[in-house]
Amino acid sequence: MAPKPVPVTPLPARALASVEDLAAAGLAPAEDRAALEQVAADFRIRLTAEMQGAIAAPGDPDDPVARQFVPSAAELTIRPEELADPIGDGAHAPVPGLTHRYPDRVILHATHTCEVYCRFCFRREVVGEDGALPEADMAAALDYIARTPAIWEVILTGGDPMVLSPRRLRAVLARLAAIPHVEVVRFHTRVPVVAPAKITDTLVEALDIRPAVHVVIHTNHAQELTPAACAALARLARAGVPLLSQTVLLRGVNDSPQALEDLFRALVRNRVRPYYLHHCDLARGTGHFRTTIAEGQRIMAALRGRLSGICLPTYVLDIPGGHGKVPVGPGYLEPGDSPGSHRVTDWQGNRHRYDDPS
Structure with missing residues (x-):
């Protein structure tokens, strides 16, 4: 006798992009709407259907997926140490759309658009503003890369570069491939997890170029790794694309050894190597997400004996003002x-x- 098919809960039809949308989906109580509209005036809202479906307890502000994407009145509290540009992108911008902080690599801000807008984003002041980088700025950025032979790696970020169509990505990658000293292109993206349907065969084929393409997946909780997300990661892995991950340590989302153990094990099962655990940056209105560094060190120390070395990322702090990342994990010596x-x-x-x- 054939097994009965497992029922599949249909996903919502579209992304949620306003307080009104959130309210209609049961994610914004009526008593919170006035405060959330104030938040939305400064910081954009977007929650994909995939992540809406990943919320295990709609209406629960402590759900680890909802907490990342559903705005909170706590975002109206701006602490004095918080900054509009907490990692100093602007301090290291030789031309618009490019950050050159380290000698051998640059960040190319291919777009300011994302599939989701994280409530703790360190670029929350600019994401969603202008869409793709204008052609004049893209040309200037590529010209700077071409005349700077020390640049070995180009990191495509934004925004999220994988919101661009495969045609546009292929065009950008072809232009980078024409620069002989660029040997690695790295994508920083949430798309395979939050909008996995975008990881099509056409997109995967676009990544098969001479500069070695690596993809760094941003994900913060095992609950985000839906069956569709895992299938998207498998498509990339089967194509031979090296997969890494970056995670932000977030109070109320993953600030426990068990939550991070579950996430890192799930990533490695999906052939994704945990790369960075970021201490939450000093972006404006994000104080309710930040732990202390000492708390992060205790969590990492607890994970050391519980997880295989291939499951353990490096815990890092991006020094405010643009001074770069440093490891801040626990000391053993x-x-x-x-x-x-x-x-x-x-x-x-x-x-x-x-x-x-x-």
Whole structure:
């Protein structure tokens, strides 16, 4: 006897892009609507059908998916240390649309559009403004890359570069491929998870070019990895595209060893290597998402003994003002009681002596 088909809950028909849309979907209580309209005046709203379907408890502000994408009145609280450009993109922009912070790599802001607008986004002041980078700015950015031979890697971000059509992506990649010293192109994207239907065979074929293409998936909770998202990741992996992930440590979303363990195991099962765990940046109106660095270090220390090394990302802080990323994970090595001596802490918290060669 054939097994009964598993019922599939149909996804909502379209993305939600306003407080009115959220209210109609049961995601914005009537008593919160006035405050949420104030939030929406400054910070854009967009929640794809895929992520709306991933919300396990609609109406629950603590649902880990809803908390990332549904606005909150807490965003109206702007702390004095918060910045409009917390990682200093503007401080390192030789031409519009390009950030050159490190000698061998640049960020090319191919678009300001995203499929979802995260409530903690460090570029929340600019995303959604202008769409794709204008051709004059794209040409100037590519010219700068071409005349700067130290640039080995180009990181396509935005916004989210994978909102662009395969035709437009292929055109950008072809122009980068014509620059001999560009050997790696890296995509930073949420699309395979939040809008997996966009990962078509045509898009995957567009990534098959001479500069080695790597794709870094932004995802923060295992609940986001729906069956459709996993299928999209499989399409990329089967095509030989190296997959990495970046995650933001977020209070109320993934600030526990168990939540991150579940996420990192799920990613590795889907052939995605956890790459970075970002400390939440000082974007305006995001204080309710930030943990302390000490909390993040404790979580990473707890994961050390629970997870395989291929499941563990590097915990990093992007220093405000544009000074770059630094690892801020827990320390396992301290000076010993004599020259060349060290005290090493193992994953169970036990301490051991280690001596350098004399």
